Amino acid sequence: MSATAGPTPAAASRGAAFRPNWTARIGWVLLAVYALYAASQLGFVPERLASGLGHGRQFLARMFPPNFSRWELIQSGIVESLQIAVIATVIGIAVALPIGFLAARNLMPPWVTWPMRALIALCRSFHPIIVAILFVKAIGFGALAGVMALIVASVGFIAKLFAEAIEEISLKQVEAVRATGAGFLSTLIMGVQPQVLPRFIGFATYQLDSNLRNSTMVGIVGGGGIGATLFTAYQRFDYDVVLAILIVIVTLIMVAEIVSGWARKVFQ
Numbered sequence: 001m002s003a004t005a006g007p008t009p010a011a012a013s014r015g016a017a018f019r020p021n022w023t024a025r026i027g028w029v030l031l032a033v034y035a036l037y038a039a040s041q042l043g044f045v046p047e048r049l050a051s052g053l054g055h056g057r058q059f060l061a062r063m064f065p066p067n068f069s070r071w072e073l074i075q076s077g078i079v080e081s082l083q084i085a086v087i088a089t090v091i092g093i094a095v096a097l098p099i100g101f102l103a104a105r106n107l108m109p110p111w112v113t114w115p116m117r118a119l120i121a122l123c124r125s126f127h128p129i130i131v132a133i134l135f136v137k138a139i140g141f142g143a144l145a146g147v148m149a150l151i152v153a154s155v156g157f158i159a160k161l162f163a164e165a166i167e168e169i170s171l172k173q174v175e176a177v178r179a180t181g182a183g184f185l186s187t188l189i190m191g192v193q194p195q196v197l198p199r200f201i202g203f204a205t206y207q208l209d210s211n212l213r214n215s216t217m218v219g220i221v222g223g224g225g226i227g228a229t230l231f232t233a234y235q236r237f238d239y240d241v242v243l244a245i246l247i248v249i250v251t252l253i254m255v256a257e258i259v260s261g262w263a264r265k266v267f268q
Contacts, residue, residue, distance in 0.1 A: 067240035081225035084146045085211035092154020100162030123156030132218035146223025150211045161203050169195040205260035
C-alpha cells in the first residue's frame with residue numbers, strides 16, 4: 001500500500017461518526033455563559049454565600065436541642081393537617097374520577113374531552129400556595145381555605161394521570177363488554193376499571209402523601225394546620241420549637257410513605 005494513500009473506508013467511517021458537532025458545542029457554551037450572567041444578576045456571589053453560611057450556623061445552633069414542651073400545640077396542628085389532607089384527598093378523588101373519565105380521548109368524543117382537559121390544565125396551572133392565598137382572601141383564614149386549595153391540586157393531578165391511564169388500556173376488553181349489550185356505566189365498571197385500578201391506587205396514595213406535605217405549606221399562608229403553628233414559631237424566634245415541629249412533620253411524612261407503600265402492595 002502506498003504511503004500517500006488516503007484513509008481507508010473504515011477510518012473514514014469512524015471519523016464521520018466522531019466528527020465534532022460545533023453547533024452543539026457553541027450552544028452549550030452560550031448556555032453556560034447565560035447561566036453565569038443570570039447568577040450575577042440574581043446576586044449569586046461568593047461573599048454572600050460565605051456570610052450566609054455563617055448565619056446558617058448561628059441559626060442551627062439556636063435550633064438545638066428541639067423543644068417539645070408545647071406538644072399540645074404541635075399535636076393539635078398535626079391533627080388538623082392530617083384532617084385537611086384526608087378530606088382534600090377524598091373529595092379531590094371523588095371530583096377527579098368523572099373528570100378523568102370524560103377527558104379520556106379513547107372513550108369520549110373531542111367536544112367532551114377538550115373542555116375537561118382545559119379544566120384539568122386550569123387546576124394544574126397554579127401552585128397550591130397561590131390557590132390557598134386566593135381562598136384565604138375569598139373565605140378567610142382557617143382549615144377550609146387549605147382544604148379547598150388542596151382539592152383543586154388533587155383534581156388537577158389525579159384527573160390528568162387517570163385520563164392518561166385510561167388512554168393506555170386495551171380496548172379489546174371494552175369492546176367485549178359492549179358486545180354483551182352492557183350500558184356505558186357497566187362498560188366502565190367491567191371493561192375499564194379492572195385495567196386502571198392498580199394505577200389509580202398508586203395515584204391516590206401518592207396524592208395523599210403529597211397533600212400531607214402541602215397541608216404544611218398552605219398553613220403558612222393562613223390555610224390552617226401545622227403550617228400556621230410553624231409560621232408562628234418562626235415569627236416568635238422560637239427556633240427550638242421550629243425544630244421540634246420539623247421533626248414531627250418529617251416523622252409524619254415517613255409514616256405516610258410506609259402506609260402508602262403498604263397500600264400499593266395490597267391492591268396491586
